[in-house]
Every structure is written in structure tokens, then in C-alpha cells.
Amino acid sequence: MKDHEDTAPRFAICLNNTNYPASLERHNVYQVIFDKEVEQDGDIRVIDESGEDYLYPAEYFAVIALPPAVERAILQVS
Template sequence: MESSQIKPPQFVICIRTDDEDLLTLRRIYQVIEDESAARSNYLRIIDNEGEDYLYSADYFIKVEFSRDIEQALLSVK
């Protein structure tokens, strides 16, 4: 039987963009888990408009933060 585990939040930093209204260079974005998108080299990101959208994974680098920083990032609205 498979046990369900809560995965920690994942964050990325934007390193490339085609539309600066939607993605800001050097900004931290939260990734929404989407296995189908990941198989096609895309990430589901909550963009500058507050919408989740698929972007090329090449636009971002993954970063890991301490639990305290993750909680602080998640609490920012």
C-alpha cells in the first residue's frame, strides 16, 4: 500500500521571460505540482497576475530554502 506524503513546496527563480508583465526576472515563484507538465519540460507557475500557467522549465532554476523561509514565502499574499 502506498502511503501519501505531503511534498514540501517547491520554488523557482525566473531567469528568462518572453513577457515581463507575466514573469519578472530574478523573482521567486511557487511551483504547483503537475506531473504531466513536468514530463513535457514545463512547470505550472503562479505568475504575476496570480494565475497558474504553464511555462517552459528552461525559464527557471529550482531553489531550496529552509523550512522557515518556505513558510514565510507561503504566507506572503
């Protein structure tokens, strides 16, 4: 069985989009895809503006907790 950490939606707000202005918008909320290996390397996997998941420096984001209703709304749009 997978850990809850693997399946629960996580979200992060972009604090820095240096080198990625077309893919990331500062202050936007992005869905995080759990990827233990890349997180150990200091990266984070997010679904960016293209609608695909890519790796970015974790320091560019702050992982945030959202109320369940907000999570549902974001996931319905994605």
C-alpha cells in the same frame, strides 16, 4: 496517499522572462505547483505575477531549496 513530492512546497527562481514580461520578473522567486504531466513535456506550472498558476517553459526557471522559515514567509504572503 499522495507522495511528499506532490504536497511539499517547491520554489523556483525565474532566469528568463522572454515572451512573458508582464507575467514573470527575472530573479523573482515563484511557487511551483507540482504537475507531473506538464513537467514531462518540459514545462513548469508556477504561480506568476497575476497570482494564478500558469505553464511556462521549465528552462526559464531554476528550482531552488529554501530554508523552512523563508518558505513559510513566502507562503504567508501568497
